Amino acid sequence: MAQEDTNIIDQPEVIRHKMVTVEIAGKKYEVPEGITIIKALWYSGQEVVRGAGCLGGFCGACAAYYRTKDDPKVRTCLACQMAVQDGMSITMMPPFPARKATYDIQTLKDPKQDLFNLYPEAPLCRNCNACTEACPQKIDVREGVWKAVFGDFKSVSEMFMDCVMCGMCTPVCIADIAPNLVALYVSRAQGAHFTEKPLGLDARIKEIQDGRFDDEWATILKMSEKELADHCATVK
Amino acid sequence: MDVHALQQIVHGTRDARRKQTLPKFSPADRDQLIHKYHPDYRERAYRPIRFGPNGGDKTVVELASLLEGDSSIADEFDLTADYTTDVLVVGGGGAGCAAALHAHTSGAKVILATKLRLGDSNSVMAQGGMQISVAPGDSPVTHFVDTLKGGHMQNDHQLLKVMVEEGPSIAKWLLSLGVLFDRDGDGNLHVKKGGGSSKPRLLTCSDYTGLEIMRVLKDEVLNQNIQLLEFCAAVELTSDEKGNCTGAIFKDLDNHRHVVVAAKSVILATGGIGRLHIQGFPTSNHYGATGDGLCLAYRLGAKLTQIDTFQYHPSGAVYPEQLIGALVTEGIRSEGGHLVNAKGERFVNELDTRDVVSSSIIRECEEGRGIRTMSGRVGVWLDTPLLDAEHGPGTLEKHFPAMMLQFDRFGIDISKDPVLIYPTLHYQNGGVKIDTNSETNVHNLFVAGEASGGLHGRNRLMGNSLLDLMVFGKRSGLTAAVRAAAMPQGKLTVGHLKGFRAEAKKHGSSNGIVSPMILPAYTRKES
Numbered sequence A: 001m002a003q004e005d006t007n008i009i010d011q012p013e014v015i016r017h018k019m020v021t022v023e024i025a026g027k028k029y030e031v032p033e034g035i036t037i038i039k040a041l042w043y044s045g046q047e048v049v050r051g052a053g054c055l056g057g058f059c060g061a062c063a064a065y066y067r068t069k070d071d072p073k074v075r076t077c078l079a080c081q082m083a084v085q086d087g088m089s090i091t092m093m094p095p096f097p098a099r100k101a102t103y104d105i106q107t108l109k110d111p112k113q114d115l116f117n118l119y120p121e122a123p124l125c126r127n128c129n130a131c132t133e134a135c136p137q138k139i140d141v142r143e144g145v146w147k148a149v150f151g152d153f154k155s156v157s158e159m160f161m162d163c164v165m166c167g168m169c170t171p172v173c174i175a176d177i178a179p180n181l182v183a184l185y186v187s188r189a190q191g192a193h194f195t196e197k198p199l200g201l202d203a204r205i206k207e208i209q210d211g212r213f214d215d216e217w218a219t220i221l222k223m224s225e226k227e228l229a230d231h232c233a234t235v236k
Numbered sequence B: 001m002d003v004h005a006l007q008q009i010v011h012g013t014r015d016a017r018r019k020q021t022l023p024k025f026s027p028a029d030r031d032q033l034i035h036k037y038h039p040d041y042r043e044r045a046y047r048p049i050r051f052g053p054n055g056g057d058k059t060v061v062e063l064a065s066l067l068e069g070d071s072s073i074a075d076e077f078d079l080t081a082d083y084t085t086d087v088l089v090v091g092g093g094g095a096g097c098a099a100a101l102h103a104h105t106s107g108a109k110v111i112l113a114t115k116l117r118l119g120d121s122n123s124v125m126a127q128g129g130m131q132i133s134v135a136p137g138d139s140p141v142t143h144f145v146d147t148l149k150g151g152h153m154q155n156d157h158q159l160l161k162v163m164v165e166e167g168p169s170i171a172k173w174l175l176s177l178g179v180l181f182d183r184d185g186d187g188n189l190h191v192k193k194g195g196g197s198s199k200p201r202l203l204t205c206s207d208y209t210g211l212e213i214m215r216v217l218k219d220e221v222l223n224q225n226i227q228l229l230e231f232c233a234a235v236e237l238t239s240d241e242k243g244n245c246t247g248a249i250f251k252d253l254d255n256h257r258h259v260v261v262a263a264k265s266v267i268l269a270t271g272g273i274g275r276l277h278i279q280g281f282p283t284s285n286h287y288g289a290t291g292d293g294l295c296l297a298y299r300l301g302a303k304l305t306q307i308d309t310f311q312y313h314p315s316g317a318v319y320p321e322q323l324i325g326a327l328v329t330e331g332i333r334s335e336g337g338h339l340v341n342a343k344g345e346r347f348v349n350e351l352d353t354r355d356v357v358s359s360s361i362i363r364e365c366e367e368g369r370g371i372r373t374m375s376g377r378v379g380v381w382l383d384t385p386l387l388d389a390e391h392g393p394g395t396l397e398k399h400f401p402a403m404m405l406q407f408d409r410f411g412i413d414i415s416k417d418p419v420l421i422y423p424t425l426h427y428q429n430g431g432v433k434i435d436t437n438s439e440t441n442v443h444n445l446f447v448a449g450e451a452s453g454g455l456h457g458r459n460r461l462m463g464n465s466l467l468d469l470m471v472f473g474k475r476s477g478l479t480a481a482v483r484a485a486a487m488p489q490g491k492l493t494v495g496h497l498k499g500f501r502a503e504a505k506k507h508g509s510s511n512g513i514v515s516p517m518i519l520p521a522y523t524r525k526e527s
């Protein structure tokens, strides 16, 4: 059936396939304007193994640095979520050897104090704000580090819900803090130790253990295919 | 026309639409719609698999050729083990992490090998939530019934009963590890209503449910010092003289060497198939979703089930170009977002099951009521600004921060402008057939998560996958660990390949394809 032509979105850049020049790890390539950086890597013939994961902006595997034409500022991005433009220079971030503390979250005695044993560098933040500027998820990372140190675990857990663990906040830190790892510890401690236990959940688990649904199960599992289908149709 | 001009019809009809209620389709209408428009019913896309455990069964051509594909491992391959373990988990998504943690906790030595980094998976992307019947008015039985309905009554009852009954204890486990599920004012778990469910049952961590769960599980895997082999792709399984599974062969993607792992049990948690781009569909899946586990298990003789049915998520982004295929969470529709065609009309109850909603979107587009982009794609509007209109300004920002940010990167404010969507290849409904301990018909070969099949029937209900991962990850891990304590390590051979290759030859199938695929071939070759 014919489609009314009035229902077409203009996307001149797509239809004309305008090519732009970008620099990937120091080499120049021509790629179609507007594709994502990851697609530009593929387009320029590179095999991508490290540097791509979910391709949806959630895993942080594609952390990258970029600079736009004539701008001295080097910025960070998730390469699967960033469109290329003419004159852009791009480099993927290599894995960074940050130290992760190990702990047993369930048996911590005093999680707020333990923070200082696990991450003794956390209180040494020098407020340079580089971590916040480096975060592609726009988290106020510096603020989060301070809140962690002051024991406001709840705020930290809310602020870092967007954290994709790309680690871009870490290489820039002059105090050798890995803010995302600190925040992860803090968020888990918040969940495991400082959040109310949901009473309804325990009640439901007990109901199941006590066989409260056994009769209903017995009825359902006895039904013929037809009876079951009819029963299902009554549930709206 | 300018995109904003086209969007006017959505803004203009919003108030009128808010007063409307659309009934769900009757079972007969629903069947008719699906048969006519759902991609699962495109005959041309299917063919019978020529040989192997599912010889004669139909599946999509993309998958059939991989299942019939040859192994990269030669018969005389040197099978000296580089590592030896009780339990080998293949795949670092939700199912793999859950399996590894539970096996480790019960005292087994565990190795977790994965193709990309730990956690790079579909699991991190789950936004909509996880179905668990925790609310007072709900029950595991209702969860069971809703899922059956969604799955067209084709779900394996035993698997399903196990899943819904173990749900609440899984929620407790995750909470004890520090997962921050959304709460109600009284401290109870907040539940949202998902498409196809009769009761609100979705547990969420704003729209980062998968990410939050995976951050915690990954951290826990590292804390427990479970041995990791990252950037290691499984390319073949090993078997003893009886055909039982005894380990796996990997390719290290950094140095291209092979790594042989001897294991008493293997748990495949390799996820789905989105990157096969079945029928040319874009996909919401991660880079490594290439159906590797299906090929590996199939060559070793494991039976697959319901591999002729796939889930096309109704709302994949169509515009802007950079986000094509990316998922627009179903949460938007759960909270009342309308689907609107080019004429400004709603055309389906937005909370119907995914197959129904997808089919109706395809119908609108095929019948000329879609909106086309200049790159030749077509879609319908999802009225996102409606959520702010309905529940107050800031609703989208508060409930869907991930989605706001995703579109904001391309200059689109979804609280002001509706988004254009079309179905995207999302989930493999079927997979390797398993029992309630997640074991296949091949002894000591377990499959957990999206790679397994039977539980979801012919259409997975939203939010049931995350629960599936946790429940069957756990069951496979526990069963494998207990069994390992009482058995010796079997011999490592690739004897099964002999039979498979003979079969292939007999059926004239030397299609030249080597499987598993490992990564999709997106790199542009010299022209």
Ligand SMILES: Cc1cc2nc3c(=O)[nH]c(=O)nc-3n(C[C@H](O)[C@H](O)[C@H](O)COP(=O)(O)OP(=O)(O)OC[C@H]3O[C@@H](n4cnc5c(N)ncnc54)[C@H](O)[C@@H]3O)c2cc1C
Pocket (backbone or CB within 6 Å): A056, B090, B091, B092, B093, B094, B095, B096, B113, B114, B115, B116, B117, B119, B120, B121, B122, B123, B124, B125, B126, B127, B128, B129, B130, B131, B209, B210, B232, B233, B234, B235, B269, B270, B271, B272, B284, B285, B286, B288, B289, B290, B292, B293, B327, B426, B427, B448, B449, B450, B451, B462, B463, B464, B465, B466, B467, B469, B516, B518
């Ligand atoms: C965008 C999106 C949103 C979703 N939202 C929801 C939701 O809200 N609720 C819900 O319940 N479900 C949702 N789903 C479905 C759900 O997330 C997936 O089905 C689930 O995460 C699959 O988990 P898994 O552990 O089986 O596989 P995955 O999480 O995909 O993990 C598979 C792992 O195996 C690895 N692997 C693959 N092949 C090999 C190999 N050959 N060797 C070694 N390793 C290998 C991969 O790299 C990966 O680490 C969503 C899916 C997507 C894509």
Ligand code: SF4
Pocket (backbone or CB within 6 Å): A060, A134, A135, A136, A137, A138, A139, A141, A162, A163, A164, A165, A166, A167, A168, A169, A170, A179, A180
């Ligand atoms: S906080 Fe750090 S790890 Fe998390 S998203 Fe921001 S830069 Fe990445």
Ligand code: SF4
Pocket (backbone or CB within 6 Å): A124, A125, A126, A127, A128, A129, A130, A131, A132, A141, A142, A145, A172, A173, A174, A175, A176, A177, A179
């Ligand atoms: S980069 Fe380090 S020192 Fe600077 S503000 Fe962030 S945490 Fe503090």
Ligand code: FES
Pocket (backbone or CB within 6 Å): A051, A052, A053, A054, A055, A056, A057, A058, A059, A060, A061, A062, A063, A078, A079, A080, A081, A164
């Ligand atoms: S590949 Fe996962 S965030 Fe880009």
